[in-house]
Amino acid sequence: MSSSSIESERPQRADAKRNRERILESARDAFAVHGPDTQMDEVARLAGVGVGTVYRHFPTKESLLGELVRQQMERMVDNTRAGLARDGEPFAVFADVLRENAGIASGNAAIQYAMLGAGEGVWEYAGVAQAELIGLTEEMITRAQRAATMRADVTAMDIPMLMCGVCATMTHTKPHFDWRRHLELIIDALRAP
């Protein structure tokens, strides 16, 4: 209860830090190949460490996936913030940010599966970033609607809903399913008539 509130003590051993990174990278790769049923042993093997080591860094499989999702959400938050800072026609800015964020998601199978609702628990690890992203999205929408270049009835929650759909397309292997096309159709749907 007392002691320094937030972690301090010793900084963390050099090998531990290195391994943590490797594990995250390997998990990302493994997940891209094997999807949601990637095995912890496989992650460990790819990272060149034992399973025990994986578990010291991430107490459960879900927490490992959660960290992957959190990192990605953070990248999207940063990207969206950067978009808001640019100036340009508000709807065009919005559409570009959406394209960029989708591009980020397309490179990380973990977040795709998370968005499809696989294991709601995973989201708890990304809670803050998630709320932030919705707030920023709302700001983009407001600006575009004020400029009358976006449909007036669009709400902030429409965006994650539609993006879940785009993520569904990303996880498909069918050659005729193209998430970029899916995204463009959706963007058109949001534009003011």
Place this chain on the structure above:
Amino acid sequence: MSSSSIESERPQRADAKRNRERILESARDAFAVHGPDTQMDEVARLAGVGVGTVYRHFPTKESLLGELVRQQMERMVDNTRAGLARDGEPFAVFADVLRENAGIASGNAAIQYAMLGAGEGVWEYAGVAQAELIGLTEEMITRAQRAATMRADVTAMDIPMLMCGVCATMTHTKPHFDWRRHLELIIDALRAP
């Protein structure tokens, strides 16, 4: 190799037929509640039969799910065919059929998960109906484009792609995610400007 080519012999015992139906119903219900990790034991319990009986009717879990999907696909095929037979403004017909088919899917969690790509294997059981549905969809699209009420660049494969997204929304429990709204946005996206 010889003998009567297609099954014949004895018609199938009455209790067997009844149980098969019960199992399918129970599987539908169980799946709606527990999603993809519904257990075979649970299905058996709901149907009031032993697991062994479930396995006599459906050799694997996947085949049971496959049958559920196949039935549902067939309902959609019938519905689509009926839509094509109606007369009315082609785009309106198309939109209505989409709404009806989505309604069918919304009542069956199995097909939702199947559309999200969970276990590509499941589709093999629904192969014929699937191809048929795409063919009928193509016909609706052609008519609407000829009437110039649908975007000219829409292709038949766009529809299942977009509907997968709508199904993703269906599987979500979030109160702000509403698949009907998702669907309407998509329909608007396909309409000619």
Place this chain on the structure above:
DNA sequence: CAGAATACGGAACTATGATTCCGTTTGTCA
């Protein structure tokens, strides 16, 4: 460089859930 503290490796343990097996029961037909 020694000793303590921190991490590591991976075999072993467990839980879960699909599938099998076989003795028993039920439906059908003569």
Place this chain on the structure above:
DNA sequence: TGACAAACGGAATCATAGTTCCGTATTCTG
């Protein structure tokens, strides 16, 4: 009704994959 085939029930089996444990190795500090 009796006999036989078709079905059934559900305990037991098997496989898989997450998680734990503890002896060993590595890093850090003085």
